[in-house]
Amino acid sequence: MTKNKRYNKSDLRWITITTLLLAIGVILRIISPNVGGISLNWNIVMYATAILLCRPSLRQGFGIGMVSGIIATMTSKAALPYANLISDPVAALVCALLAGSHILDFKLGRLRLEPVIIIFITTFISGGIFVTLTKIVLSLPMSLYLYAMLPAVLLVAALGSIAGQLLYLPAAKIFNDDNIADRAPFILHDIDLTIPKNSFFVITGVNGSGKTTLLLSMAGVRPSYFGGFENSSINIDGFDIINDDPALLNRKFGVVMADYEAQLVTETVNDEIAFSLENIGMDPLDIIKKRDDVLKKTGLEKMGSRKISSLSGGQKQRLVIAAVLAMDTPVLVLDEPVAAVDPEGAKEIYELLYRLNKDDGKTIIVAEHDLKYVLDMQAQMAVIDKSYLKISGEKDKCFKYMYENKVYPEVIPLRWKIRWEMGQGIC
Amino acid sequence: MLNLKNISFSYAREKIFNDINVQIDTTLITAVAGRNGTGKTTLTRLIMGLMKPDAGTIELNGKIISDMPSYILAKDIGYVFQNPDHQLFASSVHSEAAYAPLALGMDIKLAEENVQQALIDTELADKQECMPQLLSLGDKQRLSIASALAAVPKLLILDEPTSGQDCRERTVLLRLMRKLNKKGIGIILITHDMDILAEHADRVLVLSNKCIAFEGTPRELFTDEERTAALGLELPEAVRISHEMKLELCLTPAELYNKIAVRREENGKNN
Numbered sequence: 001m002t003k004n005k006r007y008n009k010s011d012l013r014w015i016t017i018t019t020l021l022l023a024i025g026v027i028l029r030i031i032s033p034n035v036g037g038i039s040l041n042w043n044i045v046m047y048a049t050a051i052l053l054c055r056p057s058l059r060q061g062f063g064i065g066m067v068s069g070i071i072a073t074m075t076s077k078a079a080l081p082y083a084n085l086i087s088d089p090v091a092a093l094v095c096a097l098l099a100g101s102h103i104l105d106f107k108l109g110r111l112r113l114e115p116v117i118i119i120f121i122t123t124f125i126s127g128g129i130f131v132t133l134t135k136i137v138l139s140l141p142m143s144l145y146l147y148a149m150l151p152a153v154l155l156v157a158a159l160g161s162i163a164g165q166l167l168y169l170p171a172a173k174i175f176n177d178d179n180i181a182d183r184a185p186f187i188l189h190d191i192d193l194t195i196p197k198n199s200f201f202v203i204t205g206v207n208g209s210g211k212t213t214l215l216l217s218m219a220g221v222r223p224s225y226f227g228g229f230e231n232s233s234i235n236i237d238g239f240d241i242i243n244d245d246p247a248l249l250n251r252k253f254g255v256v257m258a259d260y261e262a263q264l265v266t267e268t269v270n271d272e273i274a275f276s277l278e279n280i281g282m283d284p285l286d287i288i289k290k291r292d293d294v295l296k297k298t299g300l301e302k303m304g305s306r307k308i309s310s311l312s313g314g315q316k317q318r319l320v321i322a323a324v325l326a327m328d329t330p331v332l333v334l335d336e337p338v339a340a341v342d343p344e345g346a347k348e349i350y351e352l353l354y355r356l357n358k359d360d361g362k363t364i365i366v367a368e369h370d371l372k373y374v375l376d377m378q379a380q381m382a383v384i385d386k387s388y389l390k391i392s393g394e395k396d397k398c399f400k401y402m403y404e405n406k407v408y409p410e411v412i413p414l415r416w417k418i419r420w421e422m423g424q425g426i427c
Numbered sequence: 428m429l430n431l432k433n434i435s436f437s438y439a440r441e442k443i444f445n446d447i448n449v450q451i452d453t454t455l456i457t458a459v460a461g462r463n464g465t466g467k468t469t470l471t472r473l474i475m476g477l478m479k480p481d482a483g484t485i486e487l488n489g490k491i492i493s494d495m496p497s498y499i500l501a502k503d504i505g506y507v508f509q510n511p512d513h514q515l516f517a518s519s520v521h522s523e524a525a526y527a528p529l530a531l532g533m534d535i536k537l538a539e540e541n542v543q544q545a546l547i548d549t550e551l552a553d554k555q556e557c558m559p560q561l562l563s564l565g566d567k568q569r570l571s572i573a574s575a576l577a578a579v580p581k582l583l584i585l586d587e588p589t590s591g592q593d594c595r596e597r598t599v600l601l602r603l604m605r606k607l608n609k610k611g612i613g614i615i616l617i618t619h620d621m622d623i624l625a626e627h628a629d630r631v632l633v634l635s636n637k638c639i640a641f642e643g644t645p646r647e648l649f650t651d652e653e654r655t656a657a658l659g660l661e662l663p664e665a666v667r668i669s670h671e672m673k674l675e676l677c678l679t680p681a682e683l684y685n686k687i688a689v690r691r692e693e694n695g696k697n698n
Contacts, residue, residue, distance in 0.1 A: 414683075
């Protein structure tokens with residue numbers, strides 16, 4: 001998976017910023033004065049500033065240059081306006097390369113000099129290509145090119161870079177350039193996990209440590225801000241989570257999200273189960289058979305015709321599990337399945353998961369804070385802290401590690417702590 | 428003192444409360460427990476005036492509030508939903524917290540003071556300009572408490588405030604709850620978590636079977652194991668361990684540690 005890619009195709013921020021700045025550039029270009037045949041090339045200043053603000057990929061940078069080139073060609077009064085179609089994309093490409101690599105990120109005190117340098121280079125490249133093409137196509141004399149056109153380009157580049165620097169500071173403030181660093185993609189590190197078939201696996205860690213990201217990526221759901229894995233290998237029930245096709249993972253891993261309400265889409269219990277089965281084109285008679293089967297397994301057999309809105313939290317949670325079961329995935333992934341369920345309901349859900357694991361041979365993976373429900377089970381554990389996998393394996397080993405290294409010690413069950421602190425054997 | 432007298436309430440066909448009578452001391456932390464569907468949330472909505480009882484009256488400090496509209500009651504009673512995402516809508520933490528006092532017609536200067544105090548209490552003072560939707564879950568939950576606090580309520584109702592939070596966020600939240608109670612704000616806490624109930628509640632109401640099946644202190648509640656189970660409640664971990672170790676009933680881990688230490692000393696002396 002690509003790392004450190006700041007903007008995805010789906011992220012529209014770079015398009016918004018570029019469009020806005022290019023539009024302003026056109027207006028400024030029309031109204032700015034022309035002194036002695038030399039006027040500021042606002043188009044270039046604007047797209048260079050836009051590229052500095054959003055640091056797009058090279059392809060995106062080239063696209064920005066292309067748009068600017070078309071605008072310039074349409075609005076330019078120069079002798080050979082079509083030269084813009086070459087000069088702008090090339091310069092924008094160089095600009096995106098320089099901005100993306102951060103090699104010119106110099107500072108003078110607190111003032112960042114990157115904009116002034118990059119805009120100068122961009123304008124010079126763009127202007128240089130433009131006048132060179134003009135000279136060749138129109139066969140202008142060499143002396144005019146050397147002593148008038150190139151110096152003019154240098155002058156425009158110098159003026160443009162100063163204007164760009166002045167413009168960049170307020171623009172960076174408005175568009176919050178600094179926040180981009182905070183939005184650096186979330187990367188999971190050192191996740192070396194092997195979860196064999198038919199195991200019951202519990203993942204714990206503080207909120208924000210990466211549990212949900214890990215669970216979702218198991219099912220092939222990789223959120224766009226997720227930067228991927230580093231130094232990791234994950235093998236669950238024979239599937240390579242990092243390299244396998246998301247579409248395959250999606251068919252093999254059933255997911256129950258933390259907010260189960262978000263997963264309920266129909267009006268009645270029966271419809272909810274049938275929904276996903278109809279979507280994969282199952283025969284209606286088979287759907288009914290399958291439906292009755294999963295409702296029985298989850299203890300909802302008498303509630304088939306009930307409206308979903310009339311179910312309790314625990315029943316809704318079981319219904320979601322039933323709907324996922326109907327898809328016959330070998331692995332079930334559940335994100336905090338009992339967070340909003342009363343203790344009795346929570347127990348029932350864990351008993352259900354336990355049966356599914358033992359009787360049906362499902363591999364069950366759960367993210368959980370409240371470990372009291374899994375203490376009596378033969379479960380394996382993993383602890384994630386600040387996006388690193390700290391330890392995985394037997395519960396005892398994990399608790400001991402967490403206790404000794406102060407990794408999320410709050411979650412360790414009281415009886416374990418008492419055993420270690422007071423030397424009392426009560427586990 | 429919050430006084431519920433002969434309250435009956437039913438949804439369309441289903442009876443939820445049948446003639447319940449209870450007094451809630453509004454200087455204490457009162458926990459409301461019970462199975463899902465026994466009407467814990469309904470009870471608090473009745474108190475809030477969001478729904479009206481079919482029969483009976485509710486009095487707050489001697490004043491009948493059950494026929495008052497909820498926007499007047501909102502000055503005295505703050506309500507924090509189980510899911511903070513259901514109640515956060517403003518574009519910054521500060522404007523979120525300032526919404527309630529301004530909507531209730533508080534003077535702007537006074538409102539600003541209250542907002543600042545509420546944000547300091549909830550440890551959100553340095554996040555005033557943040558967008559509520561981008562906060563962590565623990566921060567969101569404390570922000571929804573802050574926006575209730577900014578209206579300076581006498582009574583604060585927390586509906587499952589710890590659900591979905593990790594153990595660390597939970598500790599911060601419970602510490603905040605204790606602090607607010609010390610400041611004189613009464614707390615009604617709906618919770619499923621018996622460990623929290625045992626450690627933090629002064630009084631407990633358990634709802635079951637359309638009425639209040641138990642009213643008393645956590646210690647009284649957990650002394651009777653059979654009743655606790657019949658009410659659909661679990662024993663707190665500390666209570667269970669103290670049973671297993673044949674110690675006196677311990678409600679909190681701290682108490683348990685103490686008792687174990689005492690017993691060890693005694694054993695040491697005997698040997």
